Amino acid sequence: MQPADYVTSARITYQQINSDDWPFFVALQRDPRIACYLASSHSDDAMREAFECRLPRWEPGSRHWLCLVMREKTSGEPFGVTGFIDRGEGIAEVGYLLATRVHGQGLGYESLHALCDYAFQVCGYRKLVATVTVGNEPSKRVLExxxxxxxGTLRENYFLEGRWQDDWLFGLLAHECASG
Incomplete structure (x- = not known):
């Protein structure tokens, strides 16, 4: 069974990203309210490479990102991506991007909770980590x-918008997760 068969939540459907999702992926990355926290200034070629490395079928043990497109169950409209990548030693790094039109609706938390359940219960990770640009308060609230x-804080960890940015480093252990 595919990860999308296991990652479930009340208002969201999940599907592994595919080549038809390219326009949505680009639009999400280029939204200026999102891009201020991302390396969205990458060239078109770099963005295409980041997209294509997420296309191969993902299964536990894969060395590339599991990238799931999130869609509203009622409309079928895509509104974000979520996923993780294995960092070794039983640790996976999680990430997510949500279209600004759905910010503040609790969908980020709902999707992260579902992803954590999958990572801990099905994939057997012992720890999940996330890195967030300092100042991205909405993402910080979702993680917390x-x-x-x-x-911790990784000082001057990321060059973005013409200057070095600090990153917050977050962690969640399986035994700390309510459903883990």
Whole structure:
């Protein structure tokens, strides 16, 4: 069974990203309210490479990102992507992007909670981590609501918008997760 068969939640359907999702992926990455926290200034070629490396079928043990497109169950409209990548030693790094039109509706938390359940219960990870650009308060709140704890600040870790940015590092252990 595919990851999307296991990752479930009340208002969202999940499907592994495919080549038809390219226009949505680009639009999400280029939204200026999202791009200010991302390396969206990458060239078209770099963005295409980042997209294509997520296309191969994902299964536990894969070395590339599991990238799931999230869609509203009622309309079928895509509104974001979520997923993780194995970082070794039983640790996976999670990530997510949501279209600004759905910010503040609880869909980020709902999807992260479902993804954590899958990562811990099905894939057997012992820890999940996330890196967030300092100042991205909405993402910080979503992670904290899901039980993630700030483990530190990586100073001047990421060059973005013409200057070095700090990153917050978050972690969640399987035994800390309410359903893990």
């Amino acid at each position: 609501k899901a039980g993630f704890k700030i483990e």
